[in-house]
Amino acid sequence: REKTLAMVKPDGVLGNYTDEIKRVILESGFNIFKEKISQLDEEQTATFYAEHYSKSFFSSLIKYMTRSESSGEAMEDSVVSVDEKGGGGKGGLVSIGPVLVMVLEKENAVADWRALIGPTDARKAKNTHPHSIRAMCGLDSEKNCVHGSDSLQSAQREISFFFNEMSSG
Ligand code: ATP
Numbered sequence: 001r002e003k004t005l006a007m008v009k010p011d012g013v014l015g016n017y018t019d020e021i022k023r024v025i026l027e028s029g030f031n032i033f034k035e036k037i038s039q040l041d042e043e044q045t046a047t048f049y050a051e052h053y054s055k056s057f058f059s060s061l062i063k064y065m066t067r068s069e070s071s072g073e074a075m076e077d078s079v080v081s082v083d084e085k086g087g088g089g090k091g092g093l094v095s096i097g098p099v100l101v102m103v104l105e106k107e108n109a110v111a112d113w114r115a116l117i118g119p120t121d122a123r124k125a126k127n128t129h130p131h132s133i134r135a136m137c138g139l140d141s142e143k144n145c146v147h148g149s150d151s152l153q154s155a156q157r158e159i160s161f162f163f164n165e166m167s168s169g
Pocket of ligand 1: 052060061119141142143149
């Protein structure tokens with residue numbers, strides 16, 4: 001069956017949305033084939049989002065993905081390690097960006113996961129796709145809580161990015 005890469009971004013992990021998101025995933029008929037908590041550094045994030053290198057929001061995107069900003073409060077220097085599955089949460093201030101990456105499996109997984117997460121801009125999602133995941137836990141066009149591969153080709157690249165090349169666990 002078709003596979004796609006799903007990611008709960010730092011705002012979703014630290015906002016404690018992972019359990020709810022997984023519940024929606026399973027209820028929507030996906031199998032969670034693989035999953036792990038990962039922490040992206042700036043270089044890895046830049047590689048992952050290489051297609052956006054020339055965009056005005058690129059540097060902001062790198063910060064968002066690598067440094068969690070908890071509900072607009074000032075950053076602290078403390079570093080929290082998030083090694084174990086289901087770690088993170090509690091919304092504390094940390095200087096790392098934990099993400100939960102999952103390989104989802106289902107017929108038509110790529111398109112169906114994109115439909116389930118809703119539009120890039122979470123504000124728009126709240127208006128036009130109120131039942132989407134981004135409407136549930138996203139904030140705006142940057143802090144939109146989740147990621148989904150946009151094509152079969154991207155899905156293959158992104159799955160091997162997290163589960164082959166970077167395989168440390
Ligand atoms: P993703 O690739 O994360 O699933 P997407 O395909 O819906 O999201 P893209 O256009 O590929 O959206 O942008 C990648 C990510 O860059 C977005 O998810 C968001 O976090 C950030 N981003 C996109 N557009 C903007 C913007 N106009 N301003 C700030 N950040 C943005």
